[in-house]
Amino acid sequence: MKCEQCTATAIISNPCLCAQHFDKFILQTTQDTIARFSLFDKHTTICVAVSGGKDSLALLDVLTRLGYVTKGLFIDEGILGYREYSREDLDTYSGANNIFVTKVSFQESYGFTLDAALQTNISHACTLCGTFRRQLLNKYSRSFDVIATGHNLDDEAQTVLINLARGNTDLFFRLGPKTKASPHFTKRVKPFYFLTEKQILTYTTLRKIKTQFSECPYATTSYRAAVRDVLNKLEAKQPGTKRNIINTYLSFQEQTQSTTKTTTLLTICSRCGEPSQESLCKACIFQEQILITLAKKSSLK
Amino acid sequence: MNIFIEKTQERITKTFSGSAQELLKELAINLEEILIVRNGELVTEDVLLSDTDDVALLSVVSGG
Numbered sequence: 001m002k003c004e005q006c007t008a009t010a011i012i013s014n015p016c017l018c019a020q021h022f023d024k025f026i027l028q029t030t031q032d033t034i035a036r037f038s039l040f041d042k043h044t045t046i047c048v049a050v051s052g053g054k055d056s057l058a059l060l061d062v063l064t065r066l067g068y069v070t071k072g073l074f075i076d077e078g079i080l081g082y083r084e085y086s087r088e089d090l091d092t093y094s095g096a097n098n099i100f101v102t103k104v105s106f107q108e109s110y111g112f113t114l115d116a117a118l119q120t121n122i123s124h125a126c127t128l129c130g131t132f133r134r135q136l137l138n139k140y141s142r143s144f145d146v147i148a149t150g151h152n153l154d155d156e157a158q159t160v161l162i163n164l165a166r167g168n169t170d171l172f173f174r175l176g177p178k179t180k181a182s183p184h185f186t187k188r189v190k191p192f193y194f195l196t197e198k199q200i201l202t203y204t205t206l207r208k209i210k211t212q213f214s215e216c217p218y219a220t221t222s223y224r225a226a227v228r229d230v231l232n233k234l235e236a237k238q239p240g241t242k243r244n245i246i247n248t249y250l251s252f253q254e255q256t257q258s259t260t261k262t263t264t265l266l267t268i269c270s271r272c273g274e275p276s277q278e279s280l281c282k283a284c285i286f287q288e289q290i291l292i293t294l295a296k297k298s299s300l301k
Numbered sequence: 302m303n304i305f306i307e308k309t310q311e312r313i314t315k316t317f318s319g320s321a322q323e324l325l326k327e328l329a330i331n332l333e334e335i336l337i338v339r340n341g342e343l344v345t346e347d348v349l350l351s352d353t354d355d356v357a358l359l360s361v362v363s364g365g
Contacts, residue, residue, distance in 0.1 A: 001345040011343040198361045201336055213307045213360045232333040
């Protein structure tokens, strides 16, 4: 297969490009997304949420090459046999490229690791992890203009379908490449919104950015994993499926924007001072339940 | 041919000649979920593979 822009051999078939033109494609697509949705500019202070996986390291790399100044924020959930490996890859990359990374953990912030919290059976892994992660990301990115995440086209197509399937209408209307800035929340942006997971791995492979294959042990049985597998089958049967889902969603969002009202009213959690829908935020409720259950378990030993 | 499947960490030695796409079909692996690396170089699915090739199938899916 030849590159569609020159005579060199292609290294990827969608789009059909050689290594050199693929590199340009990644940079250009990211820059176009930043410009099209006014995500940020060269004066914006950008915090990149980094896990040490391929998406976040690629995002740090691409934004740096495009001339944006970034700092990283790493959250260690405390998942043994998973997070320590991506942390190593992050340390290697950030050390070699002089990128400052703030590191926070569930253990320091809440008093337990995710592994320990799951022994209490209080809620599903992704629910607990998502609640605590979102709170820490928001809390530690407050001094920045935006927080950029490595969410890609696969993630976003999955999220659209998940919210449709679950009937999460309120959340459904708030998806897309950016959230609105508010006094309580740092604006969240997704510069890789139009790049597929496969294109991002191709990029890190070509750039020799070391990331190892690792899948969260708790994610393999999640609903998202099931949706991901279905979408990959559909994409193989009909290429363009994921992109069509995203484009249809954006078009729908644009048409309904003027008539859609956000129904969620926010207050401040009386315990931790973070934004919340109730007088106590979900993170504080979960934290209390987990700490009590862990203390009971410990006293029974 | 030596084949490394990253997702399952399997290493297979088998006799095969044909395109990478045909190999994936034989292994029941979805092209959407892997990158094909032949002798250390990224290649597309139409590339013809021979018995002397080292092939790695890198998993696209990762994270949480």
